[in-house]
Amino acid sequence: MRLPLWPASLAGRTAAVLLIGLVLVQGAGLTIHALDRLDVQRLAQMRDLAFRAVGLYRTMILTDPVHRAHVLNDMHRSDLGAVLSPVPPSVDMPEMPPPEQRLLRVHMNLLPVGAPAMRWQDLVIYGGGPMRSVVLGMRLPDGQWLNVTAHLEPLRPWHSPTFLVAFVLMTLAAALLTLWTVRRLIAPVRVLAEAAEGLGRDVNAPPLPEDGPSEVRTAAIAFNTMALRIRRFVQDRTELLTAIGHDLRTPITRLKLRAEFVEDDEQRAKILGDLEELEAMVSATLAFGRDARTTEPLSPIDLPELLRTILDETGDAWPDMQDRLRYEGPSHLTVQARPLSLKRAIVNLITNAIHYGGSAAVRLSVPDPGAVLVEVEDDGPGIPPAELDRVFEPFHRGEPSRSRETGGVGLGLPIARNIIRAHGGDVALANRSAGGLRVTVTLPV
Numbered sequence: 001m002r003l004p005l006w007p008a009s010l011a012g013r014t015a016a017v018l019l020i021g022l023v024l025v026q027g028a029g030l031t032i033h034a035l036d037r038l039d040v041q042r043l044a045q046m047r048d049l050a051f052r053a054v055g056l057y058r059t060m061i062l063t064d065p066v067h068r069a070h071v072l073n074d075m076h077r078s079d080l081g082a083v084l085s086p087v088p089p090s091v092d093m094p095e096m097p098p099p100e101q102r103l104l105r106v107h108m109n110l111l112p113v114g115a116p117a118m119r120w121q122d123l124v125i126y127g128g129g130p131m132r133s134v135v136l137g138m139r140l141p142d143g144q145w146l147n148v149t150a151h152l153e154p155l156r157p158w159h160s161p162t163f164l165v166a167f168v169l170m171t172l173a174a175a176l177l178t179l180w181t182v183r184r185l186i187a188p189v190r191v192l193a194e195a196a197e198g199l200g201r202d203v204n205a206p207p208l209p210e211d212g213p214s215e216v217r218t219a220a221i222a223f224n225t226m227a228l229r230i231r232r233f234v235q236d237r238t239e240l241l242t243a244i245g246h247d248l249r250t251p252i253t254r255l256k257l258r259a260e261f262v263e264d265d266e267q268r269a270k271i272l273g274d275l276e277e278l279e280a281m282v283s284a285t286l287a288f289g290r291d292a293r294t295t296e297p298l299s300p301i302d303l304p305e306l307l308r309t310i311l312d313e314t315g316d317a318w319p320d321m322q323d324r325l326r327y328e329g330p331s332h333l334t335v336q337a338r339p340l341s342l343k344r345a346i347v348n349l350i351t352n353a354i355h356y357g358g359s360a361a362v363r364l365s366v367p368d369p370g371a372v373l374v375e376v377e378d379d380g381p382g383i384p385p386a387e388l389d390r391v392f393e394p395f396h397r398g399e400p401s402r403s404r405e406t407g408g409v410g411l412g413l414p415i416a417r418n419i420i421r422a423h424g425g426d427v428a429l430a431n432r433s434a435g436g437l438r439v440t441v442t443l444p445v
């Protein structure tokens, strides 16, 4: 189940769990503290009330009944109301709740003030509980009642007003510490994710620093070892490819020499043509291997500038195509790229558009802040849907382009895709509804 506000990141989730825990623990702590304080205050109030009521009671016992009212008036009673009456107090209040009442009774009978112990029926107690006033009726030994009214101070869950401020500040400090710690602890995961992403773009990306806590160090070492193996694997493959290409050159040259001795002119021409095609494939393979080995650093380039340069150079190479080349888009936009490789990739796409589509319209746009889109469109026949994926396979050429005229070997698209993927982007082909092919290149900014 997905909670709507539940954070998506590991750091966010960890922080959320810890913060919820912190709030629960602090809330429970505050409640326990407040309940304890309320208990202590209640106890103190009961003791105080018991002490003062018993004091009055004792004085009344020791006083002649005739003078009692007079003495009672003269006594300092602060906020305690007291009257003598022939009957117990009659008030519109419930009896004091049992736990509190028992507490008060015990206190009144335990106080060492020298008064005779009060029997249960000689004492009635009303109020208490959530009500802050208490009415006590105490029967004196001669049957008269001493009725006392007391107003208790409201209970406060904490004593000083700064307590709550200090408590909130303490909780905030703990929350900040939690957030900071989580960020620090999760940082290596982010670094690892970025490194994995970087490795996808460039197998020669610099290794991760192998430091920090032991788990992070172990993960970094494992990652670097994996990157090294991938690098070696890729290197071995390209070296194998170039070695084969290299070794094929000598027999091809030999065959070309031998072909010269073929008597039949037509056969000789065909054999030489095939051998030339083979040679072109071998040199393309060698160039491909060379590209894979040279690692050009990423640098900021002005993409529109690069596109216009390519179009200009294409126009110079095919002067009759000049008015069929177009650029549309912003005049300046800086992206991080490997200038020579990216140029080769786009040249391959534009050359294809010219060869197979007879025109090239290049459009640059920035659909969202994280990516730029380069579209290369032509007015040719497009590519049959079934072929759309296969044209990216090395040496795959469409049937009509088999003729030697275009001079291609079928490495243009695979090379372009390799380069663009190494930049963290991708390339897609689609047939336009108006006819012709649209090649869409996405590049991260």
Ligand SMILES: Nc1ncnc2c1ncn2[C@@H]1O[C@H](COP(=O)(O)OP(=O)(O)OP(=O)(O)O)[C@@H](O)[C@H]1O
Pocket (backbone or CB within 6 Å): 348, 352, 353, 356, 357, 378, 380, 381, 382, 383, 391, 396, 397, 398, 399, 401, 407, 408, 409, 410, 411, 412, 413, 414, 437
């Ligand atoms: N714009 C296009 N319109 C129609 N077909 C295309 C287009 N671009 C590529 N193709 C088809 O895809 C095939 C593969 O293209 P790719 O660029 O990989 O090789 P190539 O152009 O044949 O040779 P190279 O580019 O190595 O000289 C081409 O042979 C062609 O059939």
Ligand SMILES: [Mg+2]
Pocket (backbone or CB within 6 Å): 348, 351, 352, 408, 411, 412, 413
């Ligand atoms: Mg091509």
